[in-house]
Amino acid sequence: MFTTRHKLLAAILLAGASLSVQATEASFDGAEEPGNHVVFHAPGADEAGLFAPTGAANDYLFVAGSAFNARTSTQTVTYPGAGCINSTAAVTTDLQLPQGAEIQGIRTYYYDMASAGSVGTYLTVYDGAGGSSDLLNQDSTLESGYASEYFNLAVPVVVDNLAQSYVLTANMAANLRFCGMRVFYDAP
Amino acid sequence: MKPRIQKNNVLMPVKSMRLVALAVAASLACEVAYAAPGDAPEGPPALPSANLPEQMLGGGGYQYLWLPGSVFHPFQTGAAFSYTGSGCIHATGGTEKRFAHKVVLPTGSVVKFVRLYAYDNSASSAITAFFTTYDGGGDFTELISVDSTNAGGYVSNLGPEMNYTINGLLESANIVANLGTQNDNSLQFCGVRIAYISDLIFENGFE
Numbered sequence: 514m515f516t517t518r519h520k521l522l523a524a525i526l527l528a529g530a531s532l533s534v535q536a537t538e539a540s541f542d543g544a545e546e547p548g549n550h551v552v553f554h555a556p557g558a559d560e561a562g563l564f565a566p567t568g569a570a571n572d573y574l575f576v577a578g579s580a581f582n583a584r585t586s587t588q589t590v591t592y593p594g595a596g597c598i599n600s601t602a603a604v605t606t607d608l609q610l611p612q613g614a615e616i617q618g619i620r621t622y623y624y625d626m627a628s629a630g631s632v633g634t635y636l637t638v639y640d641g642a643g644g645s646s647d648l649l650n651q652d653s654t655l656e657s658g659y660a661s662e663y664f665n666l667a668v669p670v671v672v673d674n675l676a677q678s679y680v681l682t683a684n685m686a687a688n689l690r691f692c693g694m695r696v697f698y699d700a701p
Numbered sequence: 702m703k704p705r706i707q708k709n710n711v712l713m714p715v716k717s718m719r720l721v722a723l724a725v726a727a728s729l730a731c732e733v734a735y736a737a738p739g740d741a742p743e744g745p746p747a748l749p750s751a752n753l754p755e756q757m758l759g760g761g762g763y764q765y766l767w768l769p770g771s772v773f774h775p776f777q778t779g780a781a782f783s784y785t786g787s788g789c790i791h792a793t794g795g796t797e798k799r800f801a802h803k804v805v806l807p808t809g810s811v812v813k814f815v816r817l818y819a820y821d822n823s824a825s826s827a828i829t830a831f832f833t834t835y836d837g838g839g840d841f842t843e844l845i846s847v848d849s850t851n852a853g854g855y856v857s858n859l860g861p862e863m864n865y866t867i868n869g870l871l872e873s874a875n876i877v878a879n880l881g882t883q884n885d886n887s888l889q890f891c892g893v894r895i896a897y898i899s900d901l902i903f904e905n906g907f908e
Contacts, residue, residue, distance in 0.1 A: 582772060582773075582774045583774075584771050584784035584790065585782060585783050585784050585790075586775070586780055586781045586782050586783070586793070586795065587781075587783070603784075605771050605772055606772055607767075607768050607769065607772040607802075609766060609805070612764060612765070637788075639769045639787055639788030639891070639892065640787075641767075641769070641788070641818030641855075641857060641891050641892055641894065642818070642855040642857070642891075643787050643789075643820070643854075643855045643891075644787060645786065645787040645788060674764065674765035674766070674767055675765050677767065678767035678768065678769045678788060678892060678894075679767075680769055680771065680772060680788065
C-alpha cells in the first residue's frame with residue numbers, strides 16, 4: 514500500500530535521478546568554469562540588430578569556437594568545454610554569407626580571467642591566387658571571465674562570393690579560451 | 702540649370718551610390734592590410750577573367766561557395782601540414798594527404814563546376830580535388846576530380862561540368878583534396894570555388 518508519503522519520496526528520487534542524467538550529459542561537453550557563469554557582454558552596435566527597422570542590419574551568424582579548425586598539424590588544441598577552445602596557433606573557419614550581404618562587424622566570445630595576452634579576431638579574404646587581406650584585426654581587451662566584445666568594421670563589407678573567399682580566424686594566448694564569433698550582417 | 706538627379710530617382714541612385722562606395726571602400730581595404738597571423742603580402746590579386754565557363758551566367762545565374770584550403774581538415778591523424786599563407790596549406794610529410802570539407806547547400810541546388818585553386822611548382826606531383834558524395838551506408842561516389850597543373854606558381858583549374866542536384870535527404874557531399882606527394886611549399890592547396898544554381902533564398906547563410 515503506497516501512502517502519500519511514499520509517493521512523495523518516489524517523486525523526489527525520480528527528480529534526483531533526472532538531475533543526475535542531465536549532469537552526466539552536460540559533463541560530456543566539458544565542465545564549465547565553476548563560480549563564473551556571469552558573461553559580460555560589452556555593448557556594441559550589433560546588439561540593436563534585433564530591434565532594427567526593416568532595411569537595417571539585423572542578421573547574425575554565430576559560430577562556436579570548437580567549430581574552428583587548426584591550420585597546421587603542429588599546433589595543440591585543447592577543449593575546456595562549452596564550445597570554447599585554446600590553441601597554440603591560429604584557428605579558422607570559412608564564412609558563408611549570401612552574395613551582396615553587408616558585414617557590419619564581429620562579436621567575439623572568450624574567457625579571460627586576468628591572464629596575460631588576448632584573443633585576436635580576424636576577418637580575412639583570400640583570392641585563391643596568393644592575395645589576402647584582413648578586413649578586421651582586433652584584440653580582446655576584457656579580463657572579467659566569460660565575455661564578449663564587438664568589433665565594428667569601419668566600412669561595411671559587401672560580400673562577393675565570386676571574387677574571394679571569407680574566413681574567420683582567431684588566435685589566443687595561453688590560458689585564454691576562444692568561445693566563438695558572431696557575425697553581424699545585413700542580408701540582401 | 703536643373704540638377705542631374707531627378708526627384709523621382711533620388712532613392713535608387715542614393716542606394717546605388719552607397720553600394721558602390723562600400724564596394725570601393727572594401728576594395729581599398731583589401732589592398733592595405735596583411736596582418737592575419739601567417740599571412741603576408743603576395744603581390745596583386747590575380748582574379749580570373751570574366752569569360753570563364755562557370756561565370757557565363759553572370760550575376761543572374763550561378764552562385765558561389767568558396768572554401769579556402771586553410772579551412773579543410775585531414776581525414777585522420779597522421780597528416781603533417783603547414784599553413785603557407787593566403788588561405789593555402791601544404792603537406793610537410795606524414796601518412797595522410799587527404800583533406801575534406803563539407804559542402805552545405807540547399808536541397809535542390811544544382812552544382813555545375815568546381816574550380817581548384819593551388820600553387821603548383823612541382824614537377825612530380827599535383828593537388829587533386831574531388832567532389833564526393835556519401836550515403837552514410839558505406840557507399841561513396843567521386844563525381845568529378847580536377848588536378849592542378851604545374852604553372853610555376855599560383856594556378857586555378859576548372860573541373861568538368863556537373864549537373865549534380867543536392868539532396869540532403871539521401872546523401873552528404875564533400876570536397877576532398879589530396880595534397881600530393883610533394884612535402885614542401887612548392888605545392889599548395891589554396892581551396893575550391895563551387896559554382897551552383899539555386900533559386901532558393903537563404904537570408905542567414907548556409908550553416
